[in-house]
Every structure is written in C-alpha cells, then in structure tokens.
Amino acid sequence: xxxDLHRTVTPSGPEPAGDPTTDTPVDTAAxxxxxxxxxxxxxxxxxxxxxxRVLDDLDLEIAPxxxxxxxxxxxxxxxxxxxxxxxxxxxISGTALVPRxxxxxxxxxxxxxxxxxxxxxxLGLDGSSADRARAERALEEVGLGERAGAWPKTLSGGEAxxxxxxxxxxxxxxxxLLDEPFGALDALTRIKAQHLxxxxxxxxxxxxxxxxxxxxxxxxxxxxxxxxxxxxxxxxVDVALERPRSLTDPRFAALRxxxxxxxxxxxxxxx
Amino acid sequence: xxxxxxxxDISPVSSLPRSPAxxxxxxxxxPLAAVAGRRSRVPRWVRRTSGPLLLLALWQVxxxxxxxxxxxxxxxxxxxRVAVDLVADGSLPSAMAVSLQRVAVxxxxxxxxxxxxxxxxxxxxxxxxxxDASVQMLRTVPFVGLIPLFIIWFGxxxxxKVAIITMGVMFPLYLxxxxxxxxxxxxxxxxxxxxxxxxxxxxRHVVLPGALPGAMTGLRYSLGIAWLALVFAEQVNAxxxxxxxxxxxxxFLRTDVIVVCLIVYAFLGLLADFAVRTLERLLLQxxxxxxxx
Numbered sequence: 001x002x003x004d005l006h007r008t009v010t011p012s013g014p015e016p017a018g019d020p021t022t023d024t025p026v027d028t029a030a031x032x033x034x035x036x037x038x039x040x041x042x043x044x045x046x047x048x049x050x051x052x053r054v055l056d057d058l059d060l061e062i063a064p065x066x067x068x069x070x071x072x073x074x075x076x077x078x079x080x081x082x083x084x085x086x087x088x089x090x091x092i093s094g095t096a097l098v099p100r101x102x103x104x105x106x107x108x109x110x111x112x113x114x115x116x117x118x119x120x121x122x123l124g125l126d127g128s129s130a131d132r133a134r135a136e137r138a139l140e141e142v143g144l145g146e147r148a149g150a151w152p153k154t155l156s157g158g159e160a161x162x163x164x165x166x167x168x169x170x171x172x173x174x175x176x177l178l179d180e181p182f183g184a185l186d187a188l189t190r191i192k193a194q195h196l197x198x199x200x201x202x203x204x205x206x207x208x209x210x211x212x213x214x215x216x217x218x219x220x221x222x223x224x225x226x227x228x229x230x231x232x233x234x235x236x237v238d239v240a241l242e243r244p245r246s247l248t249d250p251r252f253a254a255l256r257x258x259x260x261x262x263x264x265x266x267x268x269x270x271x
Numbered sequence: 272x273x274x275x276x277x278x279x280d281i282s283p284v285s286s287l288p289r290s291p292a293x294x295x296x297x298x299x300x301x302p303l304a305a306v307a308g309r310r311s312r313v314p315r316w317v318r319r320t321s322g323p324l325l326l327l328a329l330w331q332v333x334x335x336x337x338x339x340x341x342x343x344x345x346x347x348x349x350x351x352r353v354a355v356d357l358v359a360d361g362s363l364p365s366a367m368a369v370s371l372q373r374v375a376v377x378x379x380x381x382x383x384x385x386x387x388x389x390x391x392x393x394x395x396x397x398x399x400x401x402x403d404a405s406v407q408m409l410r411t412v413p414f415v416g417l418i419p420l421f422i423i424w425f426g427x428x429x430x431x432k433v434a435i436i437t438m439g440v441m442f443p444l445y446l447x448x449x450x451x452x453x454x455x456x457x458x459x460x461x462x463x464x465x466x467x468x469x470x471x472x473x474x475r476h477v478v479l480p481g482a483l484p485g486a487m488t489g490l491r492y493s494l495g496i497a498w499l500a501l502v503f504a505e506q507v508n509a510x511x512x513x514x515x516x517x518x519x520x521x522x523f524l525r526t527d528v529i530v531v532c533l534i535v536y537a538f539l540g541l542l543a544d545f546a547v548r549t550l551e552r553l554l555l556q557x558x559x560x561x562x563x564x
Contacts, residue, residue: 086465087464088461088465110462112477114480114481114483123463123468123476124466124467124468151557152557167466
C-alpha cells in the first residue's frame with residue numbers, strides 16, 4: 001500500500017514558528033491543520049464499494065482560493081472523492097470538512113430539460129435573491145447572456161457546459177468541484193472552456209478541485225496537481241509556472257512528462 | 272441551378288500505354304431538394320381530417336347504391352337529419368350534458384386517486400411497498416365486472432356510474448405517473464441535490480416535471496377508457512345520458528339514432544384527444560424528442 005507516500009502529502013509542512021511547546025511532530029501537524037484556513041480538509045477518508053476500498057484512509061487539504069487538479073487512472077476513485085466532497089455520497093468513514101457554499105459542474109451538463117437556461121441557473125437558490133437579472137449576469141460571465149431564455153435542447157455541447165458552469169458560479173461558491181467538465185467537448189471548444197475556467201477562477205477566487213484525466217489540462221490550470229492511486233493521493237506536484245502558461249514552455253513539458261510517468265504512461269515517445 | 276448530370280466523360284485523347292489507375296469517372300451528381308420545397312403545402316389539420324372524410328364519402332356511396340341497406344346501417348345523410356332533429360328537440364344536448372358531467376366527475380376523482388397513489392408509491396419506498404402490490408393486483412380485475420357490485424353498493428343513481436369511470440381511469444394514470452417518476456434520470460436528481468434543493472424542491476423542480484411525459488401518456492389512456500366506461504355504465508339502469516339514448520334506440524330498432532350516439536362518442540373522444548395534444552404542446556415543449564418528419 002502507498003501508506004508512506006500519502007503521509008508525505010499530509011501537509012505536516014514546516015513547523016509553525018510561534019509554537020515552541022511542541023512534544024511530537026505529529027501533534028504539531030494536527031495543530032497546524034486546525035489553525036490554517038482551508039477550503040477542504042479531509043482526514044482518514046475511506047469509502048468501500050462491495051468490499052472494495054476505493055478510498056483508503058485518504059488525506060487531502062485544499063487552501064482557500066487554491067486550484068487543485070486531481071489526476072488518476074480510470075476507476076482510481078477520483079470521481080468518488082469528488083462526489084463525497086459534493087455531499088452526494090455519505091457512506092463514508094473518516095472526516096471530511098467542506099465549505100457550506102460549494103458547487104459542482106459535472107461531466108454532462110445535467111441541465112433540467114424542462115427549465116429554460118436562466119431558470120436552470122437559479123435552481124436551488126432562495127426565491128428572494130433569485131431573479132432573472134442575476135441569472136443573466138452569471139450567463140453573461142460565461143458568454144451565454146443572449147441564450148438565457150433558450151431551452152437546454154437548443155444549446156450546443158459547449159454552450160450547455162458553460163450554462164452548467166454559470167449555474168455553479170451563480171451561488172458564489174467557496175469551493176468549486178469540476179468533474180471532468182471538458183471531457184465531452186471537442187478539442188477547440190475544450191481549449192476555450194479551459195481558458196474560461198481559468199479566468200472565472202481568478203475573478204471569483206474560489207478554491208477549485210478539478211477532476212480530469214488530461215495531464216495537459218491539469219498542468220495548464222492548477223496550482224497543484226495530485227495523482228490518485230490505490231485509494232490515496234499517491235503523488236503531488238506544485239506547478240510553479242507563472243500564468244498564463246504556455247504549452248511550449250520546457251518546464252511545462254517536463255512537468256507533463258513526470259506526471260504521465262506517474263500515471264504509468266510510457267513517455268519515451270512523447271519526450 | 273439544377274444540375275442533373277455530370278459533364279460527359281472526357282476520355283484521354285490518346286490511348287497511351289495503360290496507366291495503372293484507369294481514368295477516374297466523375298461521380299454522378301444528384302440535386303438535393305431543400306426541405307422547404309419537399310414539405311407539403313396542405314395544412315396539417317386538413318391532412319388530419321381528410322382520412323375520416325374519405326371514409327364518410329365511401330359510406331354514403333355504399334348506402335346510395337343500396338349495397339348497405341338502411342335497416343343494417345342508415346346512410347350518413349339520414350343520420351345527419353336525425354342528428355339535427357335530436358339536437359332540435361333538445362334530447363341530444365341534455366343527454367350530452369349528463370354524460371359529460373359523469374365523465375368529468377369520474378375523471379377528476381380518478382385523477383386524484385390515481386395520481387395520488389402514484390406519488391405515494393413513486394416518491395417513497397415505503398409507499399411503494401404498501402401501495403404498489405395492491406394496485407397491481409386490483410388493476411387486473413376487469414372494472415366492467417364491478418358494475419353489479421357497484422349497483423348493490425351505490426344503488427342505481429349517479430354514484431355507480433361515476434365509480435366505474437373512476438375505476439377505469441385511475442389505473443392507467445397510476446401506472447404511467449409511477450413509471451414517469453421512477454424514470455426520472457438519477458443524474459438530474461443528483462444535480463438537484465448538489466444545487467442544494469430540499470426534498471420538496473427536488474420533487475417540484477426535478478421529479479414532477481420529469482414525470483410529466485409519462486403523466487400525459489396516462490391521461491391519454493385514461494380519457495379513452497373514460498368514454499368506454501361511460502358506455503358501459505350508461506347502459507345499465509340509466510335514465511339519462513347518451514348511453515340511455517342508445518338503449519332506447521335499440522328497443523325501437525333505430526340504427527340511425529344509435530349511429531348518431533356513436534358519432535357523438537367518437538366526436539367527444541376526438542375533442543378529448545385534441546385537449547391532451549394541446550396540453551402536451553404547451554407543457555412538453557422542452558422535450559428534445561423526435562417529433563416526426
């Protein structure tokens with residue numbers, strides 16, 4: 001098991017300077033966890049499906065405003081983790097702390113086909129603050145202002161996905177969970193959507209957890225890239241490249257190659 | 272702009288030593304007609320009514336030539352005259368009013384009971400366990416067979432007639448609304464949950480709209496069955512209504528009156544179908560389904 005690997009991920013970090021009365025490093029780490037502000041704090045999280053431990057004593061911390069990408073092979077449990085953080089799966093053991101204001105954009109847009117786009121955006125908001133103008137502002141932000149009154153069936157794939165993003169953003173989340181939101185888009189639309197998510201994140205300053213299997217996308221957008229394996233965060237990389245990032249940057253290529261290797265892809269041909 | 276044929280073959284002038292690839296024949300081009308040009312200019316409603324009208328014309332011809340004796344089935348002309356008489360002396364309108372009222376009350380009751388039960392067993396697993404098995408059992412009982420029992424229970428007034436219609440109507444509604452609720456995409460329920468919808472919010476914004484197509488199908492079946500149940504109910508111990516008019520006509524061997532009554536039934540059925548179609552157009556315009564060419 002990857003026990004020692006995931007321990008390195010636990011943000012035990014440098015000891016806080018103003019705390020000289022520490023007995024053991026473990027205590028310090030726990031205390032630091034309590035004090036440091038976080039958008040997500042997960043400790044010892046496990047999820048079992050029919051005897052299979054999909055998440056196995058997983059720890060994860062995401063700072064407020066941090067953009068984290070979560071990579072992993074198909075079936076490694078990354079979507080399970082996202083669903084747990086979204087509050088959609090509660091058959092868990094361990095602790096998971098998430099902000100009250102969180103929002104999800106799924107791989108499929110999941111718009112209610114019986115509601116016009118603007119009503120979809122306002123779905124679940126309080127009646128008092130939820131008026132069409134607010135929905136239109138959110139749609140404007142993703143470039144869909146003029147489609148507010150359309151039925152979802154008339155939207156293209158990219159438009160539907162942007163509407164779904166607007167629906168997530170309109171609730172001003174502290175944590176935005178993105179579950180392979182670009183997976184079903186064509187290459188050109190995907191590039192545009194990635195830029196859009198980058199812009200939106202910088203404007204709103206919310207923490208983002210992006211689940212993806214696209215290494216390039218992860219390195220392009222995230223502050224930190226996590227690789228999941230064996231039910232834990234098996235590897236993590238800080239992406240210290242300045243934004244906007246360029247695919248042709250050699251450091252970019254090196255990060256990408258390293259991550260691909262972690263994911264078990266032979267990069268000798270790509271390198 | 273219509274190019275029906277490709278330009279003629281241009282064969283090589285000189286037959287050089289045979290090249291490995293023979294000269295490519297230009298493909299034959301076929302004009303693609305624009306959709307607007309292909310669409311019929313006859314309005315939809317004319318096309319929809321032309322079928323029944325043709326049938327009517329055929330009937331008149333058969334009666335006129337004597338192939339269809341009046342004692343078996345009266346000619347459309349005779350029937351029209353009888354219909355006018357029946358309307359003029361007020362017997363048909365009053366019978367229709369009585370029958371329509373029975374259908375309306377029966378339908379309403381069936382709607383309340385059928386949809387209510389479907390909601391209970393569709394939304395709650397406990398409700399499903401309690402309700403579904405009983406309803407599935409009861410629905411296999413032919414509701415027409417209940418008429419004698421209903422007469423014993425409710426007498427021979429309006430109650431047994433309305434009860435029969437209610438019984439006939441509630442099962443198709445129950446089945447389709449229930450199936451509609453259980454057919455709602457679980458992904459959309461999840462999306463609703465992730466957006467912070469309450470339990471009631473989920474029902475109102477996700478489950479019920481999602482069950483609407485099923486409910487509409489149920490309503491269609493129910494309307495058809497409502498008229499059927501009406502015919503049965505009104506032919507037993509009725510003293511008013513279209514069915515009563517028919518029973519009377521049978522006693523006097525008036526096939527023309529019977530046909531008028533049948534036509535009234537058919538017409539009312541058509542009207543009901545039109546109402547549901549309109550309702551569907553208004554309520555289900557969001558549906559991304561195939562609507563025919």
